[in-house]
Amino acid sequence: MNTLILRETTRxxxxxxLVFSVATLLRGHDAPGGGFVGGLIASTxxxxxxxxxxxxDVRRLVRTDPLKTAAAGLALAILSGLxxxxxxxxxxxxxxxAEIGGVEIGTPLLFDFGVYLVVVGAVxxxxxxxxxxxxxxxxxxxx
Amino acid sequence: xxALGIPTARxxxxxRASVALxxxxxxxxxxxxxxxxxxxxxxxxxxxxPQQGIALSFFVDGLSxxxxxxxxxxxxxxxxxxxxxxxxxxQLPRFTAFLLAFMLSMLGVVLADNLIALFIFWELTxxxxxxxIGYQHEDATARxxxxxxxxxxxxxxxxxxxxxxxxxxxxxxxxxxxLLAGDASLAGASNYPxxxxxxxxxxxxxxxxxxxxxxxPNAMVAPTPVSAYLHSATMVKAxxxxxxxxxxxxxxxxxxxVTLVGFGAVTAVYSALASVTRxxxxxxxxxxxxxxxxxxxxxxxxxxxxxxxxxxxxxxxxMAFILVHALYKAALFMAVGTIEHSTGTRDIARHGGLRxxxxxxxxxxxxxxxxxxxxxxxxxxxxxxxxxxxxxxSAFGGFALFAIVAASVLIVTAAMLVAVVPFFGTMKQSAxxxxxxxxxxxIGPLLLGLLGLVAGVATTPVFHGLxxxxxxxxxxxPEHFEPGLWHGFNSLLLLSLATWATGAFVFWLxxxxxxxxxxxxxRLPVTGDRVYDATMDGIARFSTALTRRMQPGIQSRYILAxxxxxxxxxxxxxxxKDAIHLPSQMPSVTFGEWTLVxxxxxxxxxxxxxxxxxxxxxxxxxxxxxxxLVFLLRGAPxxxxxxxxxxxxxxxxxxxxxxxxxxxxNEIRQPLSERWRDAAIAVAxxxxxxxxxxxxxxxxxxxxxxxxxxxMAVPGAHGHNVVNDILVDFRAMDTxxxxxxxxxxxxxxxxxxxxxxxxxxDRFQRLQRRYAAGPGxxxxxxxxx
Numbered sequence: 001m002n003t004l005i006l007r008e009t010t011r012x013x014x015x016x017x018l019v020f021s022v023a024t025l026l027r028g029h030d031a032p033g034g035g036f037v038g039g040l041i042a043s044t045x046x047x048x049x050x051x052x053x054x055x056x057d058v059r060r061l062v063r064t065d066p067l068k069t070a071a072a073g074l075a076l077a078i079l080s081g082l083x084x085x086x087x088x089x090x091x092x093x094x095x096x097x098a099e100i101g102g103v104e105i106g107t108p109l110l111f112d113f114g115v116y117l118v119v120v121g122a123v124x125x126x127x128x129x130x131x132x133x134x135x136x137x138x139x140x141x142x143x
Numbered sequence: 144x145x146a147l148g149i150p151t152a153r154x155x156x157x158x159r160a161s162v163a164l165x166x167x168x169x170x171x172x173x174x175x176x177x178x179x180x181x182x183x184x185x186x187x188x189x190x191x192x193p194q195q196g197i198a199l200s201f202f203v204d205g206l207s208x209x210x211x212x213x214x215x216x217x218x219x220x221x222x223x224x225x226x227x228x229x230x231x232x233x234q235l236p237r238f239t240a241f242l243l244a245f246m247l248s249m250l251g252v253v254l255a256d257n258l259i260a261l262f263i264f265w266e267l268t269x270x271x272x273x274x275x276i277g278y279q280h281e282d283a284t285a286r287x288x289x290x291x292x293x294x295x296x297x298x299x300x301x302x303x304x305x306x307x308x309x310x311x312x313x314x315x316x317x318x319x320x321x322l323l324a325g326d327a328s329l330a331g332a333s334n335y336p337x338x339x340x341x342x343x344x345x346x347x348x349x350x351x352x353x354x355x356x357x358x359x360p361n362a363m364v365a366p367t368p369v370s371a372y373l374h375s376a377t378m379v380k381a382x383x384x385x386x387x388x389x390x391x392x393x394x395x396x397x398x399x400x401v402t403l404v405g406f407g408a409v410t411a412v413y414s415a416l417a418s419v420t421r422x423x424x425x426x427x428x429x430x431x432x433x434x435x436x437x438x439x440x441x442x443x444x445x446x447x448x449x450x451x452x453x454x455x456x457x458x459x460x461x462m463a464f465i466l467v468h469a470l471y472k473a474a475l476f477m478a479v480g481t482i483e484h485s486t487g488t489r490d491i492a493r494h495g496g497l498r499x500x501x502x503x504x505x506x507x508x509x510x511x512x513x514x515x516x517x518x519x520x521x522x523x524x525x526x527x528x529x530x531x532x533x534x535x536x537s538a539f540g541g542f543a544l545f546a547i548v549a550a551s552v553l554i555v556t557a558a559m560l561v562a563v564v565p566f567f568g569t570m571k572q573s574a575x576x577x578x579x580x581x582x583x584x585x586i587g588p589l590l591l592g593l594l595g596l597v598a599g600v601a602t603t604p605v606f607h608g609l610x611x612x613x614x615x616x617x618x619x620x621p622e623h624f625e626p627g628l629w630h631g632f633n634s635l636l637l638l639s640l641a642t643w644a645t646g647a648f649v650f651w652l653x654x655x656x657x658x659x660x661x662x663x664x665x666r667l668p669v670t671g672d673r674v675y676d677a678t679m680d681g682i683a684r685f686s687t688a689l690t691r692r693m694q695p696g697i698q699s700r701y702i703l704a705x706x707x708x709x710x711x712x713x714x715x716x717x718x719x720k721d722a723i724h725l726p727s728q729m730p731s732v733t734f735g736e737w738t739l740v741x742x743x744x745x746x747x748x749x750x751x752x753x754x755x756x757x758x759x760x761x762x763x764x765x766x767x768x769x770x771x772l773v774f775l776l777r778g779a780p781x782x783x784x785x786x787x788x789x790x791x792x793x794x795x796x797x798x799x800x801x802x803x804x805x806x807x808x809n810e811i812r813q814p815l816s817e818r819w820r821d822a823a824i825a826v827a828x829x830x831x832x833x834x835x836x837x838x839x840x841x842x843x844x845x846x847x848x849x850x851x852x853x854x855m856a857v858p859g860a861h862g863h864n865v866v867n868d869i870l871v872d873f874r875a876m877d878t879x880x881x882x883x884x885x886x887x888x889x890x891x892x893x894x895x896x897x898x899x900x901x902x903x904x905d906r907f908q909r910l911q912r913r914y915a916a917g918p919g920x921x922x923x924x925x926x927x928x
Contacts, residue, residue: 029862032780034870040788047795067893070886077879093875097861104861108871111878115871118882123792125889130799133896 007052017045025116026109035112039119046124055132058124066124073117080110152231158239159226165218165246172203172211179208180612186256186320200256202320205612209462210253210384212609213469217376218246220587224477225368227583228484232366238278242372245271249377253384258307258317262300265349265381269296272378276365288361291675295358296349303345303385309338310392322392323616330396339393342385343402350382350436353410357671360429367480370425374432375472380465383439387461390443390617403444404539408546410437415553417664419649424479424489424561428472431515431557434550435468441546442530443617445537457537458617459624460529462610467514467526470598474511474591475561478504481584482565486573491560496570500577503585505566510592512562514599516555516643522598522605524639527551531635548642555646560653703824710827717834724841735776743769756801764794781866 021041028034049058062069084094084107097106175185188200203211222242229235248271251264270293277289311317313332329335346352351359359379363370373379386403393399411434418430442461481504482497483489498505510521517527530551534543598605606624614620717723732740742765749762767790774783813821852865852873860868870878 028864028867029871030864032784032864032866034781034864034867036870037781037785037788040785040792044788044791044795047792050795050799067886067889070889074882074886077882081875081879093872093879095860095872106861108860108862108868108875111875112867112871115878115882118885122885122889126796126892127799129892129896130796130803 010048010052014045014049017048018042021045021116025112028112029109035115036119038112039116040123042116042120043123043127046120047127050127050131055128058128062124066121066128068121070118070121070125073114073119073121075114076117077111077114080107080114083107083110155226155230155235155239157236158222158229161239161243162219162222162226164243165215165222168250169212169215169219172208172215175203175208176212176608179203179205180608182612182615184320188256191260199260200318201251201254202256203254204616205609205614206384206387206462206616207253209466209609209613210380211250213376213380213466214246214249214253217469217473217591218372220473220477220590221368221372223583224371224480224587225366227581228368228480229366234278238275238366241271241274241278242369245275245372245377249381252381256319258311258319261319261385262304262307265300265303265345265385266297268378268381269293269300272296272362272373275369275373276362278366278369279364282364284361285364288358288364292358292362295355295675299345299348299355302341306338306341306345309334309341313338314392319388328395329392335393335396336398339396339398339402342389342393346382346385346389347406347440348382349385350379350440351410351433352382352406352437352440353413353433354671356410356414356433357675359433360426361672363423363425363429367425367476367483370429371473371476371480374429375476376469379432379436380439380469383436383443383461383465386440386443387458387613387617390458394443394617395446400444400446400539404441404543407437407439407441407444408543410434411441411550412437412546412553415550415557416660418557419553419560419653420660420664422491424482424491424565425476427491427557427560428475428479431554432468432472434554435464435472438464438530438547438550439468441543442533445533445539445543455614455618455620456529456533459606459610459614459620460526460533462613462617463522463526463529463606466598466605466610467523467595470591470595471511471515471523474507474588474595475515477584477591478508478511478588479561481580481588484584485577485580487576488573491564493573494565494571495568496566496574497577498566499570500574500579501566501585503582503589504580507585507588507590507592508562508566510596511588512558514592514595515558516646517551517639518643520599521595522602523595525599525602527639527642528635531638535635548638551642552645552649555643556649556653559647559650563650703821706824706828710824710831713835714827714831717831717838722838723834724838726837726841733776736773739769739772739776757798760794760797760801764790767793781864 021038024033024041025035025038026033028038046058046062049061053061081093084090084096085092087096090096093111095106095108097104099105178185185203186200187202191199222239225238225242229238232238245268248264248267252261252268255261255264273289273293276292277285279285307317310322310329313329313334314322316322329338332338348355359374362373365373414430414433414437418427418434421427421430439461442457442464445457479489481501482494485501486494486497488494514521514523517523530547531544534540534547537543611620611624746762746765746769750759750766753759753762768787771783771786771790774780774786852869855873856862856865856868860872862868862872
């Protein structure tokens with residue numbers, strides 16, 4: 001499957017799809033989209049990359065362990081729920097909104113971004129681990 | 144083997160710094176003493192599940208305060224002691240966290256107001272003690288002991304929960320404060336026997352009453368600071384605490400007295416006898432702990448002179464004994480730990496003359512042992528005199544007095560075993576090899592030993608500040624109750640003299656004690672330990688047999704079972720509820736939709752007939768894509784979008800899996816009969832699903848929720864996309880649950896697929912090497928043996 005055409009298109013598409021996925025995430029609150037589908041779109045970009053490169057390259061590209069990305073997303077989602085408690089003693093996961101420069105920003109967006117990260121992290125974990133199980137890095141390697 | 148020199152390992156700063164927590168708590172509880180001893184009950188409340196009347200509320204009365212002080216006070220010394228004792232052992236931050244978590248759960252048990260909260264904290268002590276006992280998890284005996292403690296106390300705790308529920312229903316409240324207010328007794332309740340039996344099951348397993356005591360001596364595989372903490376001051380005392388707490392509610396009946404005195408007396412005498420037949424210092428202490436628990440249980444059950452009346456002196460005696468025991472037992476455990484740390488062994492026979500090497504430890508041990516033997520002017524003497532006098536005055540006078548005197552005689556012997564044998568006599572090899580220890584290892588025993596002396600001299604403030612308020616929570620304490628060191632030359636003093644003399648005589652007879660009763664105890668045909676093993680084996684065999692039947696390991700069979708069950712159960716429900724409604728007229732279908740139906744049908748046929756798996760999986764992707772187009776046509780763009788991408792990803796993932804699998808093209812296809820069976824089930828599932836959808840759509844749609852979401856989307860959730868509002872705001876909790884599942888699934892994939900076997904072995908070997916090289920090396924091999 002690793003043809004020249006696919007390789008060259010992927011170069012362009014990869015960034016394009018990632019940007020599109022973030023756009024989908026951001027517009028989600030008012031139009032079709034959101035963190036879940038945005039995360040899925042971003043994962044397809046990575047899958048495309050998996051086809052033209054091998055898993056090692058993709059790991060290098062995304063820099064972090066995708067499992068950690070997923071965990072960070074979960075933590076972000078939980079944190080977004082705590083903001084309401086801290087600010088006004090409202091129940092866990094209450095939406096808190098503020099207007100910054102005419103744009104409404106709220107904790108649900110943070111939560112959605114958490115969902116996005118979880119989805120990307122989890123799907124990438126599935127794909128990469130199946131494609132080529134990553135070895136656990138040697139713990140505190142004795143240099 | 145032993146002499147390892149002074150440990151050079153890094154000081155575990157976290158462990159040392161964490162002394163601040165118990166110390167601060169101890170100081171705070173100390174500051175509460177004046178208010179509580181004047182009869183006040185302090186109370187805090189945090190709402191938890193208000194709908195169910197469950198609140199996280201805490202209260203401090205005399206009883207909780209006595210226990211809280213013991214937990215935090217001894218906890219302070221133990222954490223400090225552990226910071227030196229555990230130096231150089233692996234995974235100390237983890238150990239610190241477990242120890243502190245254990246302490247806090249224990250505090251929760253004694254301070255909780257709500258019965259359910261008490262149960263939760265009770266279980267938390269079980270869990271954390273499991274982690275502490277199993278700290279040396281590479282050692283199979285440690286793992287077994289940890290599991291045993293968890294299971295035995297856990298089963299008891301479940302019984303206790305059932306008892307609490309019955310109790311709460313019978314009394315109409317789950318709040319202990321409300322339960323204890325006014326005339327609290329539930330003796331007349333119709334469920335009383337059940338409540339009593341279930342609550343006692345919890346208390347007896349936790350407090351290691353015969354014949355369920357076996358887990359406690361086994362738990363001695365834990366590092367010594369853990370044993371010192373769990374078995375002197377805390378975990379095992381939880382059962383005693385519960386009995387004391389429940390005494391006004393459940394006590395005062397004949398069933399209560401007979402059960403508690405019976406179990407308590409047997410436990411006390413049996414374990415006192417067992418303690419003097421042990422050769423491992425920690426085992427000696429473990430059995431004397433069981434003896435102390437038996438004594439407490441017995442005295443909490445003792446009725447007054449007239450059967451059925453509460454016996455206030457016995458309650459005072461039990462509370463005093465708890466304090467006495469906590470002081471001397473923690474000191475002795477720490478001292479034994481120090482001996483082991485210094486010499487590398489706990490075998491009594493291998494010790495002698497240690498007083499020349501471990502001077503301060505010797506002083507601490509001697510002070511504690513004298514209090515344990517009940518000699519004046521130590522608090523132990525006051526405690527023992529109270530035990531004797533209240534046993535004598537009770538309705539079970541003769542029996543109770545006999546049991547407590549017999550147990551006390553043997554405890555004198557055990558005290559001599561611990562304090563005399565290792566320290567006196569000629570220097571043995573272990574003493575010559577011993578290395579001197581730093582002050583952290585002897586300050587704890589010395590302080591506690593001195594405290595036993597101070598408390599004995601200052602009996603009146605100790606009793607009025609701590610013991611009497613605690614006893615008052617159990618039974619009304621007589622006014623002008625004056626415990627003292629000296630009651631004149633009476634028959635009880637004679638009895639004490641006889642106790643010491645006999646104890647010393649038994650100590651002199653030790654070689655015979657080891658051979659005769661020791662051998663007898665070892666040859667008991669049925670012991671709790673063996674019953675436990677047999678039960679565990681039985682459970683394992685049963686589940687193996689069951690698993691063999693239920694889990695053949697063939698994927699297609701699992702799917703078959705799931706789908707067949709689905710079709711049958713849903714189909715049966717549809718028929719039984721008469722819910723099959725076929726639409727009277729054909730709904731209008733557009734040309735586009737017909738096209739999609741055609742595409743889906745063609746793809747399904749391709750899936751079934753294709754010889755190539757890759758083609759089949761692609762065709763399956765087409766089915767999914769076509770279905771997402773249906774969503775799009777029906778005005779659900781969010782669902783369509785998501786489905787479309789999910790289908791793509793599924794095809795990609797499955798394709799990657801297929802590329803990894805061996806070539807299947809030449810495999811033998813299933814026989815025709817099986818394929819017909821599979822087809823029938825597939826058709827059945829499809830039909831049932833269609834019927835369910837039809838049944839749902841014939842009902843008038845429930846629009847209340849839809850209207851709510853639509854009206855609240857912009858003002859409440861600040862978003863125009865209702866689907867997204869539901870996901871991230873209205874029902875964000877559900878989403879949080881879903882993404883948690885996703886993360887867990889990803890972690891599971893890693894755990895299954897990553898090559899970590901090699902890494903695990905490396906790490907394990909490295910840990911072992913470090914362990915062998917560190918100060919704990921000798922100990923490790925000792926405890927493995």
